[in-house]
Amino acid sequence: MSNKAARNLFVLGSLFFFAIFLGMTYDTMGKLDKSAPEITEQVNAGKMVWHKYDCIGCHTILGNGSYFAPDLTKTTVNKPKGYLKQFLMDPKSANPHASMPKLGIRSQEADDLIAFLDWTSKVDTNGWPPKPILAVAGGVAGKELSEGQRLYQSLGCSACHAINGIGGTTGPDLTKVGSKRDRHWLMEHFEHPQKLVPNSAMPAVDAPDADIEKLTDYMLTLK
Ligand code: HEC
Ligand code: HEC
Numbered sequence: 068m069s070n071k072a073a074r075n076l077f078v079l080g081s082l083f084f085f086a087i088f089l090g091m092t093y094d095t096m097g098k099l100d101k102s103a104p105e106i107t108e109q110v111n112a113g114k115m116v117w118h119k120y121d122c123i124g125c126h127t128i129l130g131n132g133s134y135f136a137p138d139l140t141k142t143t144v145n146k147p148k149g150y151l152k153q154f155l156m157d158p159k160s161a162n163p164h165a166s167m168p169k170l171g172i173r174s175q176e177a178d179d180l181i182a183f184l185d186w187t188s189k190v191d192t193n194g195w196p197p198k199p200i201l202a203v204a205g206g207v208a209g210k211e212l213s214e215g216q217r218l219y220q221s222l223g224c225s226a227c228h229a230i231n232g233i234g235g236t237t238g239p240d241l242t243k244v245g246s247k248r249d250r251h252w253l254m255e256h257f258e259h260p261q262k263l264v265p266n267s268a269m270p271a272v273d274a275p276d277a278d279i280e281k282l283t284d285y286m287l288t289l290k
Contacts, residue, residue: 156174
């Protein structure tokens with residue numbers, strides 16, 4: 068190969084790969100723009116309140132923080148905002164078992180915090196944090212999951228409930244719920260939680276009757 072051909076190969080080769088590099092960068096930037104929603108004034112205000120009360124001293128968010136209290140990255144997925152506001156201002160009034168202290172958060176601060184937590188909830192975090200592993204929670208690791216267990220997982224019940232120590236603390240522990248409630252109560256509660264438990268923070272289960280029955284079968288095995 069002549070010197071000229073070698074030089075052309077070098078220059079054109081470099082340009083070719085530089086063009087691919089630019090194209091890929093452009094593509095990634097486009098995706099990044101879509102992975103987080105817009106940051107509004109209120110989201111910013113909420114972040115300031117988050118710092119003011121040092122929430123990160125107990126909680127993790129987007130992978131940072133302490134492991135004393137639950138991860139808050141996806142707080143507003145499934146959890147009613149009215150419940151969250153009441154909890155933030157006075158945890159025990161919303162959940163008698165709460166151990167989070169009453170921090171003195173004012174109404175406006177609670178609204179701003181919820182806007183901030185709603186923003187992180189909408190950030191595409193590629194599946195983080197992972198859902199609690201139901202197979203371990205149900206003591207059935209290595210066995211096939213029943214349809215009810217699968218529904219429990221896919222409907223996100225563990226965001227609020229724990230079984231055998233794994234899951235959230237918003238609602239009661241369900242490890243022994245099968246000895247506490249009967250079929251009739253459970254089915255009715257799934258469809259209209261507030262009819263049986265006034266002011267319940269549990270959202271009605273939005274699923275076909277057949278699924279509600281399978282979920283109830285699963286609850287009745289928890290003894
Ligand atoms: C002293 C530690 C501590 C601090 C500080 C703290 N939390 Fe918590 N938080 C907890 C614990 C523990 C829980 C788990 C539920 C419980 O036992 O109260 C919790 C639960 C929550 C929940 C979930 C409630 C539910 O039922 O799903 C939210 C939302 C929350 N905290 C928000 C905050 C925010 C926002 C701040 C800062 C303003 C904050 N926390 C500061 C300890 C703390
Ligand atoms: C946003 C949080 C939240 C979600 C999500 C949620 N629950 Fe609940 N759940 C609660 C709260 C709070 C209570 C206590 C008040 C009540 O009984 O309605 C409760 C109560 C219950 C009870 C009655 C327990 C008892 O000891 O009386 C059962 C059973 C139950 N939930 C099952 C489920 C199942 C199954 C799912 C998923 C389809 C689910 N929950 C989703 C918050 C939640």
